[in-house]
Amino acid sequence: MPPIRLRPRAGSFLSCLVLLSCLAVPAGAEMRGHGGPVRALAVTADGTRAISGSFDQSAILWSVEAGTADQVLRFHEGAVNAVAILPGGRFATGGEDGRIAVWQPGAAAPIRVFAEHAGPVVxxxxxxxxxxxxxxxxxxxxxxxxxxxxxVVAFEGHKGNVNAVAFLSDGRLVSAGYDATLRIWARPGEGDPPRIVTLPSPLNTVAVAPDGEIVAAGADATLRILRPDTTLRAELELAPNPIIAVALSPDGARIAAATIGGAVAIVERASARPVFNLVGPGLPVWSLAFRSEAELVTGGGDRLIRRWDMRNGAPIGSLAMARPHDELARFAGEPGAEVFRACAACHSLTPEGGNRAGPTLSGVFGRRIATAEGYRFSEALKKLDIVWNADTIARLFEVGPSRYTPGTKMPEQTVNSAADRAALVRFLEKATRTP
Incomplete structure (x- = not known):
């Protein structure tokens, strides 16, 4: 049978959109605590606890029903991009620093660390x-x-980033990569080459249903469902934004697909048809996990973890729809503020803004590199002899972080215009000044 191809008509979800005004949020409706976007989520099988990872370099262990943080874990040098629930009450975190930490609840440090990767674990x-x-x-x-x-067994062959992994029921590993390939690997010791499926777009995410079907999605905003033999059964375009996370309900009946534009589509897997959309404040939804067939948990760019009723798509508790405070609004019209806007997701300007994926820039002028309080810096940065001032900040963006500050986890970026660099420096000098 040929694959089903569906493209939702404009407005076909409108009757199901959840449109709520800003209200006070009761306990348990939203989980607040991260200082950066919530990059990863996992929920225990009984639904009582969740673990989240964030660009703020922390992981948090939650009591879901109460909406309270039981423990904040800081170990990784960089964003916590991945989390997993392990047997025996343990859990794992994977970071931008290439390390994987295994944790026991209540322990202040990992009980085990794996450090085989040479790049970020995602x-x-x-x-x-x-x-x-x-x-x-x-x-x-x-x-x-x-x-x-x-x-430890390494599976090599992808040309570029490997973005996601999942297991088939027989223990074989499935990987999805930026090279637009889905690969099914033989179990260790069997020696067979991987089965490679090439799809039309770079892949960001993958999940496996109980019956062996594979769900994959990525940059072209299309959700694809493959049969256990890897032939394409259905595809559903969720344009216009790339899909960055998918999750399957425990029974495999429904797929949740999140986009970088902030929408989450709930799809009936058997028919590959959308059921409803979840609508938040319009910021990326980075992570998804089903708590049960009746409830979905999402983590987003607004630093919140939200719960959703899967019977009707409504939020559990009131939904705060306001976008986070724009700390650059007071600098409207300043050229340097517009240059800095690309940095605002990772760096705050004020003490109350705190550390995010990168350290706060409050008081940065005159500060030695890698000394911001409360932020975990790499050992390589701690050894550099740099004091931040107008000249060194301009140089950072002239040659790029990897050349000027080797060992940094800062994304590679340069400001090519000398006028823009000067405007950025003037802006930072004013905006980061402490009282």
Whole structure:
């Protein structure tokens, strides 16, 4: 049978949109605590606890019903991009620093650390038998490690970033990459080459249903459902924004697909038809996890974790629709503020803004590199002899972070115009001045 191809008509979701005004948020409706976008989410099988990872370099263990943070975990040097629930009440976090940490609730430090990857870890998955942990990394590999100890297996072949991993029920690993390939790997020791499926677009995310169907999505905003033999069964375009996360309900009946534009589509897998859309404040939804067939949990660019009723698409509790405060609004019209806007997701300007994916820039002029309070810097940065001032900040953006500050986790970027660099420096000198 040929694949089903669906493209929703404009406005076809309108009768199901959730449009609520800003109201006071009761306990348990939203989980607040991260200082940056919520990049990763996982929920325990009984639905009582969740673990989240954020661009603010922390992971938080939550009591879902109460909406309270039980424990804040700081270990990674960079964003926490991936989390997973492990057997025995443990959980795992994967970071921009290439490390994977295994945690026991209540412990202040990881009970085990894996450091085989040479690039950021962006995806984690636990094998069906609970004995192994797989990871996806921007070093171009997926890796599989026995949780009880033993040889770590590297799966190599993707040309570029590996963005996601998942397991088939028989224990074989599925990986999805920026090279637009989906790869199904033989179990360690079997020696067979991977089955490679090339799709039309770079892939950001993958999930596997209980019956073996594979759901994949990525840059072309299209959700694809593959049969267990990897032939395409259906595709659904969720234009215009790239899909950055998918999750399957525990029974596999529904797919949640999140876009960088902030919408979340709930799709009936059997028919590949949309059921309803969840609508938030219009910021990226980076992470999804079903708490049960009846409830979805989402993490977004507004730093909040929200709960949604899957019977009707309504938020559980009131939904705060306001976008986060724009701290650049008071600098409207200033050229340097517009240059800085690309940096605002990772850096705050004021003490109350705190550390995000990068340290706060409050008081940065005259501060030695890698000394901002409360931020975990790499050892390489701590060894550099740089004091931030007009000249050094301008130089940073002239030659780029990787050349000027080797060892940084800061995304590579330059400001090519000397006038724009000067405007940025003038703006930062004023905006970061402490009282």
């Amino acid at each position: 995806g984690l998955a636990v094998s069906p038998d609970g004995l192994a942990l797989a990871s996806a990394s921007w070093d171009g590999t997926a890796r599989l490690r026995p949780l009880a100890g033993g040889e």
